[in-house]
Amino acid sequence: MTTSIDLNCDLGEGFGAWSMGDDAGLLAVVSSANVACGFHGGDPTIMRGICEIAAARGITVGAHVGYRDLAGFGRREIAMPATQLADDVLYQLAALDGIARVAGTRVRYVKPHGALYNTIVHDAEQAAAVVDAARSYDPTLTILGLPGSEVLRIAAVHGLPTVAEAFGDRSYHADGRLVSRRRPGALVTDPDEVAARCLQMVTTGQVTSIEGEPVAVRARSLCVHGDTPGAVNLLRRVREVLTENGVPIAAFA
Numbered sequence: 001m002t003t004s005i006d007l008n009c010d011l012g013e014g015f016g017a018w019s020m021g022d023d024a025g026l027l028a029v030v031s032s033a034n035v036a037c038g039f040h041g042g043d044p045t046i047m048r049g050i051c052e053i054a055a056a057r058g059i060t061v062g063a064h065v066g067y068r069d070l071a072g073f074g075r076r077e078i079a080m081p082a083t084q085l086a087d088d089v090l091y092q093l094a095a096l097d098g099i100a101r102v103a104g105t106r107v108r109y110v111k112p113h114g115a116l117y118n119t120i121v122h123d124a125e126q127a128a129a130v131v132d133a134a135r136s137y138d139p140t141l142t143i144l145g146l147p148g149s150e151v152l153r154i155a156a157v158h159g160l161p162t163v164a165e166a167f168g169d170r171s172y173h174a175d176g177r178l179v180s181r182r183r184p185g186a187l188v189t190d191p192d193e194v195a196a197r198c199l200q201m202v203t204t205g206q207v208t209s210i211e212g213e214p215v216a217v218r219a220r221s222l223c224v225h226g227d228t229p230g231a232v233n234l235l236r237r238v239r240e241v242l243t244e245n246g247v248p249i250a251a252f253a
Contacts, residue, residue, distance in 0.1 A: 004250040005202050005242060006221035007235060008032040008144070008165065010064055010113065012050045013041030013073075013226060021226035027053050029235040031251040032060040032221065034111045034144075037092030040066035040074025047096055051103035060251035061100050062144065065092040065130070066113035074114035075181070082129040089133035097137075108253035109142035109163070110134050112151070118178070120151040127151035131158055142253045147218060148176060163252045166207065166219035168198040168238055169228045174213040185210055189229050191237035198222050198238045202247055220252050 007029065013020040013036045020041060027033065033054050036042030042064075054061050066074035068088055080088075089110075097107040112120060112130055120127035127150040134141045135158055143155040147164040155162050169188050171179040179186040188194050201207050205218040224234050239249060 004248040006031050006163075006252045007239060007249055008034055008062070008111070008221050008223050009231065009235060010034045010036065010223075010226045012036045012046045012064075014046055015041055015043050015070065022232050023050055023226070024053070025232035026226055026235065027057065027059060029232065029239050030059060031249050032062055032109070032253070034062045034064035034113075034223075035096055036064045036066075036113070037096045039068045039088065039092055040070065040072075040113050044095075044099065047099045048103060051096075051100045051105055055100075055103050055105035060108050060253050061096070061105050062109040062111050062142075062253070063093045063096045063107050064111055064113050065089045065133075066116050069115075072115075074116065077115040077119055082125050082132075085126055085129040086133045086136075089130050090137055093133060093137050093141075107138075107141070109144050111144040111165075117145070121146050121149040121177075124150045124154065127154050131155045131160065134160060144221060144252075146176075146178075147216070161253075163221055164219045165221040165223050166198075166201045166217040167223050167225075168194045168201075169224045169231075169234060171210045172207055172215045172217070174209040174211045174215060176215055176217070179210050187228060189234070191230065191234050194224065194234045195237040195241035199241050199245055199247075202242065203245070 067078045142161040152162045
């Protein structure tokens with residue numbers, strides 16, 4: 001078991017008059033905030049509001065970068081040149097960090113979103129583009145991703161800090177892949193079940209797959225998605241159960 005565990009959540013994924021998730025409620029329970037940077041969700045006003053709250057509460061801010069896909073919420077894979085993807089990631093990262101500085105904090109890590117996150121588990125070219133953008137902007141930025149993913153491997157090769165994460169509200173296949181959201185059972189929404197899964201992952205480094213087999217998921221950070229139904233209650237319950245079992249909550253960056 002790690003000495004402490006980080007709780008991260010995707011935040012700021014609304015846009016203009018369109019809202020997504022309970023950002024204020026989530027900011028009361030997380031230790032790290034993955035802030036949408038405008039390409040799959042988020043806008044400057046939302047970004048600034050979240051960064052100001054995060055700065056006041058000592059919550060670590062990360063750039064939740066994605067494909068330029070507002071209509072698809074960043075969940076559609078886009079084939080694009082690596083140089084263009086690197087520029088898109090750099091644009092999002094720099095925008096959020098500028099707003100974060102004004103709010104009194106800084107971007108400390110990068111966590112890709114949605115289809116980009118899943119693509120760079122296995123696509124070395126796109127993974128390298130994400131790492132290249134982060135290195136170009138700030139080589140001390142941590143890359144947060146799935147254990148065993150290409151993006152974590154490439155980041156480590158280039159000397160960037162890496163942190164592996166696990167998902168309390170998503171089902172896993174026996175090979176460690178996340179179950180597609182298009183399949184029944186992909187989301188786990190019962191607070192006690194999510195909390196029990198998180199405790200299992202933290203204390204044993206394993207979770208039970210949708211096929212019923214154990215999956216190794218050694219992680220320093222646990223994620224619950226902000227758009228999962230009841231996300232605030234899920235995270236509250238996770239935090240309660242981990243604390244009751246002597247697991248301290250602390251940001252990794």
